[in-house]
Amino acid sequence: MTLFSDAFFDGLSSSTLEVGAAQTLPPACYTDAAFYDFEKAALFDREWLCVGRVDQVREPGDFFTTEIAGEPILVTRNRAGEIKAMSSVCQHRAMLVAEGKGNARGFVCPYHHWVYSLNGDLVNAPAMDRTCGFDKKTVKLPGFKVEIWLGFIFVNFDDTAPPLAPRLQNVEAAIANFDLEAAEALEPMTGQFAWNWKVMFENNNDGYHASKLHRGVLHDFIPSELASFPEAAPGDAGFLRYNGTLHPDASFNPTQKAVLPIFPKLSDEDRGRATFANIPPTLSLVMTSDMVIYLILRPTGPETMAQDTGVLVAPGARESYGFKERLEMIMTSAGQIIAQDMHVDELVQKGLRSRFAIRGRYSWQEGAQVQFNRWLAPRYQAQWARMQGQPAAPSTPVEAA
Missing domain, CATH: 2.102.10.10 (Rieske [2Fe-2S] iron-sulphur domain)
Known part of the structure; x- marks a missing residue:
């Protein structure tokens, strides 16, 4: 199928179906230089x-x-x-x-x-x-x-873009108890990576792999079968993923328990799960009771990206006893998990270049990937319509936004 054709862009709708029926995006969306240029116009020139x-x-x-x-x-x-x-x-x-x-x-x-x-x-x-x-x-x-x-x-970059906050009301309500405006920020770190930005975004939201790839003491408290995926409304600018934990205040360290002060306003429900909040195309949050890790994804090419990784902690946490050592405990453990993810991301990008890469199918534990597709596909389709001199379909999430 020709990459830039009505058939290609119409076919993206199969990636937005219910998770049991949906297909993954075409591999060319992750590798093709011309598609990356198209994507910049479709997403990065228009979105927040x-x-x-x-x-x-x-x-x-x-x-x-x-x-x-x-x-x-x-x-x-x-x-x-x-x-x-x-x-x-x-x-x-x-x-x-x-x-x-x-x-x-x-x-x-x-x-x-x-x-x-x-x-x-x-x-x-x-x-x-x-x-x-x-x-x-x-x-x-x-x-x-x-x-x-x-x-x-x-x-x-778009002076006519509608405001962001009204389209994040559902996400904001879900994470309100973390009170991120009052959180204390540590100095972010930047890395350069040899894979498409969507590979990173998808991996961060993939609960399906967690109990397999990360099996062991640093991750077994957050099993894949406890994943859930709140439905995002058409027009929402973000989406959520939850993953229940086997005990409250779980944290990625050998004790499996929070070792830093927990965010003081969290409910029992908040404390019994990890929350993943996503505002594509650039921001992804990993939220536990004692730490929020934020990822700012910055594409640099069709198969390369940079990422700023930052940490937010509860107000006053940095002055707590043993903060530096406790933080190091978490970051050392998280580093081992991240290394596993990075290896996978690298090999996934290699696989996507292969002539044998196909549009695959999803497990129910990959519901966040379909949420991401539902954000992406209408924006791709709207840009294609603009290139053809046609208005975007009024029923698309892009228009509803």
């Missing part, structure tokens, strides 16, 4: 993209840089205390005006010393007085829409 936490820009002048799908992004807090996001590409010769993180009064392009304010306005451009028609007041770093949700910073 998580770039970090407000903790990373606490004070006026604080900034950090990141990149998603080839776009360099600069996030800062201005003198009025507002969080701003903009392109970090100088409007002179395309040099990046900032790297890394820090605190600055403004941004000086290191190439030719054009100077931009914290709002992105051009305030100085040396030796441009002889340039015909040049007016620095008309030049600024392109700005992006910004929305803050539970302490996470989201940006959108």
Whole structure:
């Protein structure tokens, strides 16, 4: 079947059926360079993209840089205390005006010393007085829409995009007791990986493999058969996965119990399970009683990605007795589990390139994959319709959003 055809995109609907009838996405969605370019237009140019936490820009002048799908992004807090996001590409010769993180009064392009304010306005451009028609007041770093949700910073390249928060009400209600806005954040870490971003997103939401791949003392308290998948409404911008645990306050460490202070507002129901909250295409949360791990997925190519991994803990937890040692206990154990996942992700990507890779079928324990497909497929189909000069079908989740 031709990749860019009505038949291909119509066929994606079979990935959105009930889990017992659904097919996996076509392998080309994970490997093909042309599809990746299509996907950038379908998703990353239009959807809300998580770039970090407000903790990373606490004070006026604080900034950090990141990149998603080839776009360099600069996030800062201005003198009025507002969080701003903009392109970090100088409007002179395309040099990046900032790297890394820090605190600055403004941004000086290191190439030719054009100077931009914290709002992105051009305030100085040396030796441009002889340039015909040049007016620095008309030049600024392109700005992006910004929305803050539970302490996470989201940006959108599409000025017409609808707000994010109203479409996350179900997810927000489900995780409200973690009070993520008040949580304390540890310094995030960044890694580079040789697989498609969807491989990572799917693995993080795959309860089916847990009791097999991760069998042992570090994971046996959270068996796959206790997985459940709340239904996401059409138009929702996120979805959930729950996995019950064999005892309350379970945690990924050799004791199998929480070793850090638990989030103080959690209900008994919260404490009896792990919660996985997902806001595609960039944010995935793994939530236990004493720790939230967040993953910010940033594609860098059709078969490569970067990921920022951060940790949130209960207010005051960092001052608790033995915090450093207890945290190390969890992270060492989590590291062993993650290493198993990384090995699988690498081999899955290799398999997806094979001529023998097919559209497979799902177990009931893979309900989150169908939820993800129901987010993806209508957006792919809507972009294909736009490319054909047709309106997207009004019944799709994209339109309902």
